[in-house]
Amino acid sequence: MMDNQLDLIFAALADPTRREILAMLLEDDMAVTDVAAPFAMSLAAISKHLGILAQAGLIARERRGRVIWCKLEPDSLRAAFVWMQGFGQITLMDLEAFELFLDSADPQD
Amino acid sequence: MMDNQLDLIFAALADPTRREILAMLLEDDMAVTDVAAPFAMSLAAISKHLGILAQAGLIARERRGRVIWCKLEPDSLRAAFVWMQGFGQITLMDLEAFELFLDSADPQD
DNA sequence: TTGTTATTCAACCAAATGGTTGACGATCCC
DNA sequence: GGGATCGTCAACCATTTGGTTGAATAACAA
Secondary structure: OOOOHHHHHHHHHOOHHHHHHHHHHHHOOEEHHHHHOOOOOOHHHHHHHHHHHHHOOOEEEEEEOOEEEEEEOHHHHHHHHHHHHOOOOOOOOOHHHHHHHHHHHOOOO | OOOOHHHHHHHHHOOHHHHHHHHHHHHOOEEHHHHHOOOOOOHHHHHHHHHHHHHOOOEEEEEEOOEEEEEEOHHHHHHHHHHHHOOOOOOOOOHHHHHHHHHHHOOOO
């Protein structure tokens, strides 16, 4: 996949589980076990997802004692964000799009 | 992959060939054959890429005679764009990010 | 009609992805 | 030390992805 940063970022964002993890981390930093809790899949699977997010630079992980804390690293989203801005026709804060977003990306709560 | 629109859009954007196609179409509408020309891969492969972009709603294809014209459909990027805006820390037009973008996504010209 | 150009379809292939389970390494607590 | 907890690693599996080639379809041109 040529593995430039943009590839990694978009690929990471293409999975709904990973987007939901990002949304959770947006609220607060979390331990891996707590990230995994709401998902119907193994801890190992979540650990892999976190690895993919980390490699894309979207999150950082830091061990503190037994617990590994995950936190959002939103700077890395900028590259992708700016790439999209190239498509000039996009008007920011388009309300229609925002509704589409709420509709389709709606997290569990 | 659960196939909601956001999945399709981000997955479509995760491939450098497809991003380059989008960048080309940003300049002007193009026939499939002309889209394929600069790439070192078969026409069939490009046709598949165009199919993926179309399914994500990022482009539209319209047959006119023998030729199928591809054109950008930038509205569909909005959903993804807005999703990213959720990560509030992102400041628009961050120059550092823009340079990163130029660096890593640099199209042919 | 016959041929040429434009594009897709179908079958195939290797590699990547997203999941599983079970073993392992670290850390804390007693 | 011994045991529980936190997280990753390794091996495996099914499915998807990104490419190939060759045949099929569609539209024009002679």
